[in-house]
Amino acid sequence: MRRSLWVLYMVLGLSACKKEKAESAPRPLEAARPSHAPHEGEQAQEDEDAGAEFGPSTYALTKQKLDAYVGYQRKLLEAYESLLKDLAKVKLDAGKGDELAEVNATMKLIEGKAKAEEAARKEAGLTEEDVNGIAEVVTAVIGQRQLTAALKMDEELKKLEEMQAKLTPEQREELAPQLAAMRERIEDLQKLTEARRTYGDTNVDLVLTREADLTKNYQDMLNTFGRK
Numbered sequence: 761m762r763r764s765l766w767v768l769y770m771v772l773g774l775s776a777c778k779k780e781k782a783e784s785a786p787r788p789l790e791a792a793r794p795s796h797a798p799h800e801g802e803q804a805q806e807d808e809d810a811g812a813e814f815g816p817s818t819y820a821l822t823k824q825k826l827d828a829y830v831g832y833q834r835k836l837l838e839a840y841e842s843l844l845k846d847l848a849k850v851k852l853d854a855g856k857g858d859e860l861a862e863v864n865a866t867m868k869l870i871e872g873k874a875k876a877e878e879a880a881r882k883e884a885g886l887t888e889e890d891v892n893g894i895a896e897v898v899t900a901v902i903g904q905r906q907l908t909a910a911l912k913m914d915e916e917l918k919k920l921e922e923m924q925a926k927l928t929p930e931q932r933e934e935l936a937p938q939l940a941a942m943r944e945r946i947e948d949l950q951k952l953t954e955a956r957r958t959y960g961d962t963n964v965d966l967v968l969t970r971e972a973d974l975t976k977n978y979q980d981m982l983n984t985f986g987r988k
Contacts (some may be wrong), residue, residue, distance in 0.1 A: 819893030
């Protein structure tokens, strides 16, 4: 029961924080736009554009670029694996206590990482703008899907509903608003409402077509850099 209540508080807390942030922060689209003095008659058009489909950026994802990005991620993983093995070998050869050798090896890793990223990007036929734009929406979508799965919110909601059924009518009535808020938040997370509002339905739906591959790449990246 404690875990169920904890999940309820966490979900409601996330919802409240995001609402407060949305109310206090400037509109992302407006902040991302280059400043310029509008010509006469342009103000109405700008106001209309402020409600456009995309949020922080107007990057439009395509199937071809998404497929290229998935391949780009796999190339990076291969490169990272090789670089980390080289780093471990250098540290082993240097022996314990040789801080200079470790610093030099780490610097080489950083340089190698940058070169590997550029090589993988060029091989995939992507620009830096492509990589940054795709990474932003992919991170938002896949990250949220992973969080939703990890918290097992559906299971926790079911437990809370079962617990509610055993309460007195007064207690059920008291808990009802919190459960309703939790259901609404879970629905928003499952439908990726916020990501769709920010990046547009087209971008989000395209990312979901490669969800399995992108999730595997995400997990493999965590495993690669999580090793000791």
